[in-house]
Amino acid sequence: MSQPKIAPFGAWKSPITADLIVSGMTALIDIFVEGETIYWLEGRPSEGGRNVIVQGTADGDAVDITPRSFNVRTRVHEYGGGAFLIAAETLYFSNFTDQRLYQQVPMAEPQVLTPEAQKRYADAILDSQRDRLICVCEDHAGEGEAKNTLSTVNLNTGEVCELVSGSDFYTSPRLSPDGSQLAWIDWNHPNMPWDGTRLWIATLQTDGTLDKVQCIAGGEEESICAPEWSPEGVLYFVSDRNNWWNLYRFVAGEIECVCDKEAEFGYPHWVFGEKPYTFLTENEIICSYSQNGRSYLAKLDPDAKKLHTLDVPFTSIHSVTAAGERAYFIGGSPTEPTQLVELDLKTLNCKTLKKSSTIECNPDYFSLPEAIAFPTEAGKTAYGWFYPPQNKDYQPPEGTLPPLLVKSHGGPTAATSASFNLRIQYWTSRGFAFVDVNYGGSTGYGREYRQRLQKKWGIVDVDDCTNVAQYLVKEGRVDGDKLAIAGGSAGGYTTLAALTFKDVFKAGASYYGVSDLEVLAKDTHKFESRYLDSLIGKYPEEKHIYEERSPIHFTDRLSCPVIFFQGLEDEVVPPNQAEMMVEAIEKKGLPVAYVSFAGEQHGFRRAENIKRALDGEFYFYSRVFGFQPAEAIEPIKIMNRE
Structure with a gap:
């Protein structure tokens, strides 16, 4: 082994060059799982920063779903996020160039859904009973600042209709499993979403309009994020009412903390579509949390209020989802680049599906x-x-x-x-x-x-x-x-x-x-x-x-x-x-x-x-x-x- 050379700091020759970094770099942005098929969004500097939906295959390979003429990225709030959805074997996504919504059967050509307008869309969910999407819509057509609403998009006609309006900002429309209730978050100037937000719930009538609208949590001094419905229709959410972004649920008109810990189970809402937790069953939650600058993956029993941290070799974890006995997340560590991980929940074996860097x-x-x-x-x-x-x-x-x-x-x-x-x-x-x-x-x-x-x-x-x-x-x-x-x-x-x-x-x-x-x-x-x-x-x-x-x-x-x-x-x-x-x-x-x-x-x-x-x-x-x-x-x- 040769002796190290003596040279001033800064004058050391390194194999980690800028060319090397950008040549093998891919941003891993978001994950969706439908059935046994996983989809994720990649940002590719080598393709001019284009974002591409990728589908994992049964044999462990990956195939691009997004044609080269499309870029899956929304500009809602300028920072975007929540740019695509997979539901009922159909993709719905925002295209960066025109900010219109498209629908696509995987491997087929995307079809434009929304009309040409000065509107942007994010954080969409499928309302299959009413054949529509519910999403955040940002309208730049009028004078002054853009108008934000929760809006519906008819899947047959592409017609866009306001569902909820009046607040300055909206995020996280979430539909209960039986399609009867809608939850969402809003906030107003001058608050930022990490300062104070409100969590709303309403009944969806057969004609798609809202009834019995009520604010169940939040305010000027409480930041709510990440609402999700459990499989049996209980609404969960993250709140910082006890100084930390902990996990709560709304049951029988009461709010209950299901994990009281000096740790963060949520993120500041800079982008749409963050997923800090997911449900395996009604009484099993897979979640990520941050403590002292480091992330952990854990399994939570909300009834027993017991949190079991899982032994995985990652210190940065986000975009958590699950299917069956497997969890998926985007994770990184001090020695490994960010990667898309499949975790076997029985054995705790981790399998890398995609790395953000191919550099060796x-x-x-x-x-x-x-x-x-x-x-x-x-x-x-x-x-x-x-x-x-x-x-x-x-x-x-x-x-x-x-x-x-x-x-x-x-x-x-x-x-x-x-x-x-x-x-x-x-x-x-x-x-x-x-x-x-x-x-x-x-x-x-x-x-x-x-x-x-x-x-x-x-x-x-x-x-x-x-x-x-x-x-x-x-x-x-x-x-x-x-x-x-x-x-x-x-x-x-x-x-x-x-x-x-x-x-x-x-x-x-x-x-x-x-x-x-x-x-x-x-x-x-x-x-x-x-x-x-x-x-x-x-x-x-x-x-x-x-x-x-x-x-x-x-x-x-x-x-x-x-x-x-x-x-x-x-x-x-x-x-x-x-x-x-x-x-x-x-x-x-x-x-x-x-x-x-x-x-x-x-x-x-x-x-x-x-x-x-x-x-x-x-x-x-x-x-x-x-x-x-x-x-x-x-x-x-x-x-x-x-």
């Missing part, structure tokens, strides 16, 4: 995450996952410490996990340390932790991201003169705010990040149009706070280089957010780079753009921190740098 790489190049809890402001504790540099072929010069890349996740009401991520390994295998921060406001640690960010976005998150960097410097694990921070969307705002209002980091990368909160308050899509009320304050009444926390107004405080990446069709964070900041930094004379991508929206889906952004960020840091990359990388134009 020596695990000696992989850095394993370490859960860290670190001190932050007001004597509180925040959390993250720390990855030290790791490459079997190299060791650093004696007495040197690695540069650190701090990752601030998006949302900001979201979370990071320890699931295997080749993009993280890209950095650590080149000699960077990496820390993924679950700053205050992140999900997975209860409602109280989630609400640390109330009125304090740009403060709590920034403090936590800077404090974790200083903590790791103090622990002697990273070089205090080589600290960088990067993030996308809301994480991009945290990045820019940390670079502007703190003097800790020496470089940063903003991916479609917010620089002017006031512009965002005036110019974003409906779903997030009042999000800033809770994160910052009411606008325009508290305009001064928006100005005080907007990096664009304080570029004079910036003292380090920044690179920006931006999709030119982004409606969540429009391109002008990045462009204003780039212009201001360029005028200040600091090194700055701007990389824009035509055809990309909020988040990059095309392989060539994912590669360009990853390599471009690394190239930028090489110029800032003064190391020579081991591989040739296409240069990025850096303004104000000789």
Whole structure:
């Protein structure tokens, strides 16, 4: 065995290249099981970010159901999700190009169902007794913000009719097994769905209209999600009324907690169609839950209120469904890429049906995450996952410490996990340390932790991201003169705010990040149009706070280089957010780079753009921190740098 070479951190040659990452990368998005047949949705960067429905076959193979001219993706709430349904051996899906609903018998050509209109559809269910779909409909035809409703779609004529309206947002229409009752969730501005939602139930009459409509749970200070009917017609749902998103049911007019645990059995509603639990029988539930940043799979007896955690080798689990004696879910671990898993519930043997990555790489190049809890402001504790540099072929010069890349996740009401991520390994295998921060406001640690960010976005998150960097410097694990921070969307705002209002980091990368909160308050899509009320304050009444926390107004405080990446069709964070900041930094004379991508929206889906952004960020840091990359990388134009 050859001895490791001695080379500076950052200058290590790695087999985990951007080309390798995007060449074998597939996003696993959603699962449906009908009878003994499983279907799932794949996102493919190699096909321009197209989403494809795939059917598993009896012999273990997989076949594409979606023709190449279709892209199964909805833009309801812009983030989408819940884009397809399989019921009665027929597929129903939203096509990205025209946002119309289509129906398809597997292996046949899809047939358009809904008329051409400025409408989008998501989270559909089949009402077979009335020959229709019930779904969330978002209508962009009128003036002002889009109108959201629960609507029906006639399967014979395609006619779309409103069923429930009057609230700002709807999700999760769920039909009882006998077709007699409908449950759903709604909420109104300025709440986000993780702040306060309401759970409704109504009787469906023979003509399809609703009767005896009643709100059974929720309100301004309770977040309800994931309603589902048991096989015998009992309504279950997830609520955070006890600080944690726990599982409840509605029986004989009363609400009963069936699993009281300091853990999260639900997710923030960023996308439609999340499945945290499923029924095997009336008294057997397969569910996933999150605790201290890690996911678990469990079997729950709701009558006995007994939860039995299953021994499976996955630390990130979602989209749980089941059929017979088998459960299916999308799972990942620190050493295995995200994969579609079939679990035999008798033997607990796991079978991989599809991996999100086909890349084969020596695990000696992989850095394993370490859960860290670190001190932050007001004597509180925040959390993250720390990855030290790791490459079997190299060791650093004696007495040197690695540069650190701090990752601030998006949302900001979201979370990071320890699931295997080749993009993280890209950095650590080149000699960077990496820390993924679950700053205050992140999900997975209860409602109280989630609400640390109330009125304090740009403060709590920034403090936590800077404090974790200083903590790791103090622990002697990273070089205090080589600290960088990067993030996308809301994480991009945290990045820019940390670079502007703190003097800790020496470089940063903003991916479609917010620089002017006031512009965002005036110019974003409906779903997030009042999000800033809770994160910052009411606008325009508290305009001064928006100005005080907007990096664009304080570029004079910036003292380090920044690179920006931006999709030119982004409606969540429009391109002008990045462009204003780039212009201001360029005028200040600091090194700055701007990389824009035509055809990309909020988040990059095309392989060539994912590669360009990853390599471009690394190239930028090489110029800032003064190391020579081991591989040739296409240069990025850096303004104000000789």
